Structures are given as C-alpha cells and as structure tokens.
Amino acid sequence: QLFLEKYGYFSEPGAGTHSPAEFTEALRDFQRVTHLPLSGVLDAPTLHQMALPRCGTDDGDSRAAGARRAPPARRRRRTAQHGGRWYKRHLTYRVVNWPSYLPQHEVRLAVRAAFELWSNVSSLRFWEAQHGPADIRLTFFHGDHNDGLNNAFDGPGGALAHAFFPRRGEAHFDSAERWSLHSGKGRNLFIVVAHEVGHTLGLQHSPVKSALMSPYYKKLSKDFVLSWDDILAIQNLYGKPSKGSAIQLPGKVFTHFQDWNTDFYSRDRQQRSLSTYYCHSFFDAITADGDHNLYIFKGSHYWVVSASGNASDPRPLQPRWPGLPAGIDACAWSQLSGKFYFFKGGRCWRYAGSKLEAGFPRKCSALGLPRHPDTALYFQQLRRLVLFKGPKYFVVGEEPLGVEPYYPRSLRDWAGLPPATAGALTHRDGSVYFFRDDQYWKFDQAKLQVVATGKWATQLAWMGCWDANSEQGLF
Numbered sequence: 001q002l003f004l005e006k007y008g009y010f011s012e013p014g015a016g017t018h019s020p021a022e023f024t025e026a027l028r029d030f031q032r033v034t035h036l037p038l039s040g041v042l043d044a045p046t047l048h049q050m051a052l053p054r055c056g057t058d059d060g061d062s063r064a065a066g067a068r069r070a071p072p073a074r075r076r077r078r079t080a081q082h083g084g085r086w087y088k089r090h091l092t093y094r095v096v097n098w099p100s101y102l103p104q105h106e107v108r109l110a111v112r113a114a115f116e117l118w119s120n121v122s123s124l125r126f127w128e129a130q131h132g133p134a135d136i137r138l139t140f141f142h143g144d145h146n147d148g149l150n151n152a153f154d155g156p157g158g159a160l161a162h163a164f165f166p167r168r169g170e171a172h173f174d175s176a177e178r179w180s181l182h183s184g185k186g187r188n189l190f191i192v193v194a195h196e197v198g199h200t201l202g203l204q205h206s207p208v209k210s211a212l213m214s215p216y217y218k219k220l221s222k223d224f225v226l227s228w229d230d231i232l233a234i235q236n237l238y239g240k241p242s243k244g245s246a247i248q249l250p251g252k253v254f255t256h257f258q259d260w261n262t263d264f265y266s267r268d269r270q271q272r273s274l275s276t277y278y279c280h281s282f283f284d285a286i287t288a289d290g291d292h293n294l295y296i297f298k299g300s301h302y303w304v305v306s307a308s309g310n311a312s313d314p315r316p317l318q319p320r321w322p323g324l325p326a327g328i329d330a331c332a333w334s335q336l337s338g339k340f341y342f343f344k345g346g347r348c349w350r351y352a353g354s355k356l357e358a359g360f361p362r363k364c365s366a367l368g369l370p371r372h373p374d375t376a377l378y379f380q381q382l383r384r385l386v387l388f389k390g391p392k393y394f395v396v397g398e399e400p401l402g403v404e405p406y407y408p409r410s411l412r413d414w415a416g417l418p419p420a421t422a423g424a425l426t427h428r429d430g431s432v433y434f435f436r437d438d439q440y441w442k443f444d445q446a447k448l449q450v451v452a453t454g455k456w457a458t459q460l461a462w463m464g465c466w467d468a469n470s471e472q473g474l475f
C-alpha cells in the first residue's frame with residue numbers, strides 16, 4: 001500500500017485510509033501501467049515488478065493516460081498538478097555534487113550527453129554553469145533530504161532518483177546506489193540523468209515500455225536511448241530543433257562515445273557519418289599547425305582538416321602522440337617552437353613531432369597554470385600561449401614553462417568573448433576563432449574584439465563539414 005501511495009495510485013492521498021476496493025483498483029491501475037495481467041491482487045509478478053529499480057517520481061499522469069475509465073475530474077487534477085514547462089529555450093544546468101569515486105570530467109561528459117539527447121530533438125539549448133545559480137540543478141543525497149518522507153531515498157535498489165516538474169529545476173539522485181559511467185555493473189548515471197532531466201523539462205512517465213521516460217530503470221544498450229514517444233513528448237512542449245532538419249540518430253550520441261574504442265572500425269554502415277562525426281557534436285579541443293591543417297580532438301580520436309577543407313577519417317591519438325590520454329581539455333600548437341601542447345586536469349604534455357619531451361607530462365598546475373583549462377591558444381601578438389579558464393585567462397611562456405607576471409586577468413580583455421569555450425585557433429585569414437558547442441566567435445587581433453559569430457558547422461567551409469552529408473542534421 002505504501003508503494004502505491006508513494007507512486008500516486010490513490011486518488012486521495014493519505015496513508016492507511018483506503019478501502020479494500022480502492023486498493024484493488026489501485027493495484028489494477030499499476031498492473032495496467034506496467035503491462036501485467038490485471039489480477040487486482042498482490043501476485044508474484046506484481047510484487048516482482050514493485051521491487052525493480054525505478055524512478056522515484058510518481059506515475060500519476062501516465063496512469064491516468066492508461067486508465068481510460070478515470071473520471072475527467074481526476075485526470076484534470078493530475079495534469080494541473082504536474083504539467084508545466086519552461087518559458088525560455090536556453091537553460092543552464094549545474095552538477096552540484098557527484099559520487100567521489102567517479103571522475104569529475106567523465107561525470108560532466110555524461111551529464112552533457114544526457115542534456116544533448118533532449119536538445120538534439122527539440123528547440124531547447126543547455127549550458128553548463130559550473131558555479132552559482134542554474135535553472136536545473138543535479139544533486140546527490142542520502143536518505144531523507146528535506147523534501148518529504150515520501151521522497152526519502154531508500155538505499156541501494158528501489159527508487160534511484162526523482163525530479164520535479166518545471167519550473168523548480170531539481171533532480172535528486174540516491175547516493176547509496178552504486179553509480180557507473182559504463183554499461184555493465186552499477187546504475188548507469190547517463191541513463192538516469194537523461195530520464196530525470198526529462199522530468200525537469202516537464203515530461204511525465206511514459207506507458208511505452210521502450211521509452212526513456214518509462215518509470216523503470218533500463219540498462220544502457222546499443223539501441224536508441226530516446227524512443228519516438230519521448231521525442232514527440234518533448235516536441236509537444238518545446239517544438240522541433242530550430243535548424244529545421246530532424247536528426248536521424250536521436251540518442252546515439254553517448255553510445256558512440258562508448259563504442260568508439262572497441263568496434264568502431266568494424267561498423268561499415270556507420271563509418272560514413274562517423275567520419276565527420278565531429279561536425280554533429282561537441283569536440284574537446286582544436287588547434288591549427290603551420291601548414292594551416294586543423295586538428296580536432298574528441299575522446300580518443302582526432303581529425304585533420306586540410307587547408308582545402310577536406311576532413312580525414314578519425315584517427316586514434318596513439319600512436320601520433322604516444323602516452324596522450326583520451327578526452328583532453330585543451331590543445332595548442334605553438335608557432336614559436338613548432339610543438340604541440342596538450343592539457344588535461346592539472347597536467348600538460350609537450351610533443352616535438354611524435355616525441356613526448358623529457359620531463360613531460362608535467363604537473364602544470366604546480367607552475368600556476370589552471371587545472372582543466374577550457375581553451376589553449378598560441379597568440380601571435382604576445383608570442384605566448386594563452387590558457388582560458390572560466391572568467392579568466394593566463395598568458396604562459398614556453399621556456400621556461402610558466403605563467404607570466406600579472407596574470408591571470410579577466411576575460412573582459414577579450415571583448416565579446418563568452419566564457420567556457422571548447423577551443424580556439426588562429427586562422428590563415430589572421431583572425432582567431434573561438435568555438436563553443438555549435439557556435440564560433442571570430443576575434444579580430446587588431447581591434448581586440450569579437451567581430452562576427454555564427455554556427456561553425458554550417459558557416460565555416462574550412463571546418464570540413466559542408467559535404468559531411470545531409471542524412472544527419474548538422475550541428
């Protein structure tokens with residue numbers, strides 16, 4: 001009875017006051033929603049279903065949708081209670097805390113991919129706020145955490161997480177679960193975040209078994225993460241993606257990340273769209289060398305785009321840069337020394353050709369360089385490297401490696417530049433281009449200000465995305 005109460009199967013809440021008839025009716029409702037035989041009694045399949053790990057948000061409306069006999073008054077009450085949506089399209093989110101055994105960078109990547117699922121198929125756009133206020137906050141809690149006894153977490157299994165409908169912007173996760181970023185053991189954080197984010201956007205539980213918004217936990221599989229039921233639901237609230245073209249592979253983004261290393265090359269059918277996969281998604285870092293070749297980094301691979309705009313197939317970071325880890329934060333090629341610099345976490349790598357220089361990787365944070373820099377750039381005017389991190393930038397000398405005096409300084413020196421860019425390069429037209437998500441900012445070195453902005457995949461031919469193909473929506 002407590003279970004049915006918690007998940008919204010009684011029309012009048014209040015523990016211990018339900019007649020046997022109400023109890024039977026509530027059980028039948030639950031069995032209808034979960035596609036079980038409508039026995040109306042607590043039989044073995046029903047008890048088994050109740051014990052499965054699931055979302056702690058109640059089934060109120062999906063239940064009303066399934067129960068055609070539900071009186072209209074009750075359905076309206078449910079809808080009024082839950083409904084709601086955001087009245088803006090650009091939302092910020094913040095991961096307030098996370099399990100200490102998961103690396104921060106990977107958690108942020110998984111959360112970003114989860115939000116990307118929804119922005120790929122709707123007009124919504126999301127930005128991560130690493131500090132301060134945000135529209136949607138993701139928080140891990142133990143047990144009772146002050147939003148009602150009904151919402152107290154129950155340890156491993158049972159309710160894994162819950163979230164609130166707009167515009168409260170809160171999703172809570174049970175700290176007692178064993179969270180994981182991979183398929184296999186543990187609860188996959190990406191899947192659960194993607195589901196709870198759906199609630200924070202206004203989606204209710206779906207009675208469609210294959211839907212991400214179905215209340216029961218699903219393992220990460222190679223199938224699409226979003227079903228058409230999820231896509232229609234989000235488009236009902238927020239409309240289609242503004243770029244007009246429907247994206248063909250909703251939900252594949254994260255699976256790509258996963259399969260990247262193992263069976264990537266065996267997948268002929270996907271090869272073509274993957275060869276320019278960077279055109280359709282975020283990348284980790286970008287730079288250009290002295291011959292104006294672009295290097296675009298994502299995960300454990302990189303692409304080279306020649307000066308004529310032809311993109312290579314993705315190549316593994318090894319053996320081009322032996323010892324370089326996947327998922328770098330930033331990269332810059334120095335025109336002064338002709339060397340590649342890579343940054344990840346508090347460390348940095350320097351290569352002359354394919355040779356890692358002696359003494360590297362170094363603990364660059366000990367030299368005053370920022371940890372997890374957003375962007376690295378060789379800046380010709382100063383003949384120095386520049387590292388960008390949040391609202392600040394650092395000017396860095398190469399020999400000896402270290403931050404120049406009087407830095408960091410405020411990003412305001414770079415008029416018009418937003419924080420948290422993914423990468424930057426000096427183009428052969430003499431301008432510096434900064435990238436973040438699907439946007440670019442063109443920075444004039446003489447005027448020291450941003451002079452143009454737009455979408456890089458569709459507006460900058462030299463990014464190599466123009467003949468990427470028309471099967472997938474470009475970023």
Ligand SMILES: [Zn+2]
Pocket residue numbers: 055056057195196199205213214215
């Ligand atoms: Zn849910």
Ligand SMILES: [Zn+2]
Pocket residue numbers: 145147151162172
């Ligand atoms: Zn909570």
